[in-house]
Amino acid sequence: MTILVTGGAGFIGSNFVLDWLAASDEAVVNLDKLTYAGNPENLASLRDDARHVFVKGDIGDYALVLDLLTRHRVRAVVNFAAESHVDRSIHGPEDFIQTNILGSFRLLEAVRCYWNGLDDAEKNAFRLLHVSTDEVYGSLAKTDPPFAESNQYQPNSPYSASKAASDHLVRAYHHTYGLPVLTTNCSNNYGPYHFPEKLIPLCIQNALSGKPLPIYGDGQQIRDWLYVKDHCSAIRRVLEAGRVGEVYNVGGWNEKANLEVVHTLCAILDELQPRADGKSYAEQITYVTDRPGHDRRYAIDAGKLERELGWKPAESFETGIRKTVQWYLRHQDWVNNVLSGDYQSWLDKNYANRHG
Numbered sequence: 001m002t003i004l005v006t007g008g009a010g011f012i013g014s015n016f017v018l019d020w021l022a023a024s025d026e027a028v029v030n031l032d033k034l035t036y037a038g039n040p041e042n043l044a045s046l047r048d049d050a051r052h053v054f055v056k057g058d059i060g061d062y063a064l065v066l067d068l069l070t071r072h073r074v075r076a077v078v079n080f081a082a083e084s085h086v087d088r089s090i091h092g093p094e095d096f097i098q099t100n101i102l103g104s105f106r107l108l109e110a111v112r113c114y115w116n117g118l119d120d121a122e123k124n125a126f127r128l129l130h131v132s133t134d135e136v137y138g139s140l141a142k143t144d145p146p147f148a149e150s151n152q153y154q155p156n157s158p159y160s161a162s163k164a165a166s167d168h169l170v171r172a173y174h175h176t177y178g179l180p181v182l183t184t185n186c187s188n189n190y191g192p193y194h195f196p197e198k199l200i201p202l203c204i205q206n207a208l209s210g211k212p213l214p215i216y217g218d219g220q221q222i223r224d225w226l227y228v229k230d231h232c233s234a235i236r237r238v239l240e241a242g243r244v245g246e247v248y249n250v251g252g253w254n255e256k257a258n259l260e261v262v263h264t265l266c267a268i269l270d271e272l273q274p275r276a277d278g279k280s281y282a283e284q285i286t287y288v289t290d291r292p293g294h295d296r297r298y299a300i301d302a303g304k305l306e307r308e309l310g311w312k313p314a315e316s317f318e319t320g321i322r323k324t325v326q327w328y329l330r331h332q333d334w335v336n337n338v339l340s341g342d343y344q345s346w347l348d349k350n351y352a353n354r355h356g
């Protein structure tokens, strides 16, 4: 038996592939375009592992996807592949439309064609799990209840709008063609292999390099943080036992304001790797111009997943964030390798006009 994972060289996808092969002998075909966010180094431990087949390619390449599905007799697809950074979607939405909407559409078409050719038993057992985000639900006010699966879609950024479009296509392929799909909408992840353009790894790295820790606006925006390995366990559980056609929200019950997250990072770094001058890393916190259209609060009600499938996160924010800081301290070589020329030009583009 084999599963096809798309985007498996990115942050969550590579954690998923590593965890999958640590827990089972079922082979993984890993299709990834290796954009700036895809990093084969994340999968270095699988270099000699015959259960992992890496293919560099695009989910929008219908012929390639159909060939992989057919040749490997794939029984399930887990779709992580996407452009994933909100700030990049503000500077340049085109790639988000290409991959998240058109790419997902072509992937669905290839899967539909393959699935139609399976025998009845294989058809019934087949699954396509689409990995999505809580950002499709829009922004919450302070006292609103957390997002349930029944919440209206109100995406506010080009990123979340493109993910919302892909979610709608996945839903439509179930209702129209009977494709056995599952969708998960997860809150903000953090943990190993997180690309250092996102808040948590960016602040760890900037702290260690003596650079400013950029807080957008007043820093009181709230995100619901989930340790990446808990997201991976939720996806495995939904793939195994989720009801076909259903949506499952995934979250960590960990609502934190950005400023609190950054202060927590600073306190852990102060303890594990104190600054040479004895001052706190918190001195590096700098308020910068806010993100346009910045969503104020995300919060996930993961009750359905717990009630129906018995899933709960294993990590609290306190345990997960400490593991994450420790991972970055031990993997400075990984970080230095991703801080390429491209990454530097992104920092110039995103931060040059945000005056502190």
Ligand code: NAD
Pocket: 006, 007, 008, 009, 010, 011, 012, 013, 031, 032, 033, 034, 035, 036, 037, 038, 039, 057, 058, 059, 060, 079, 080, 081, 082, 083, 084, 085, 099, 103, 131, 132, 133, 134, 163, 185, 186, 187, 188, 189, 190, 195
């Ligand atoms: P990421 O940007 O780290 O990784 C995305 C991966 O997809 C990269 O390896 C990239 O090379 C690959 N990719 C991009 N375009 C591709 C294409 N056209 N064809 C094949 N591969 C392509 O993203 P991530 O944070 O790991 O997120 C993975 C998925 O989870 C995304 O769909 C994202 O929307 C969703 N998600 C992320 C979070 C989060 O906090 N990071 C939360 C909820 C949901």
Ligand code: TYD
Pocket: 085, 086, 087, 188, 197, 198, 199, 200, 202, 214, 215, 216, 217, 219, 221, 222, 223, 258, 291
């Ligand atoms: P991010 O990690 O980009 O995830 P998302 O936008 O998908 O939630 O950002 C998390 C929060 O941190 C978000 O409210 C924006 C904020 N943020 C900053 O304050 N400074 C930064 O430099 C970055 C990258 C994000």
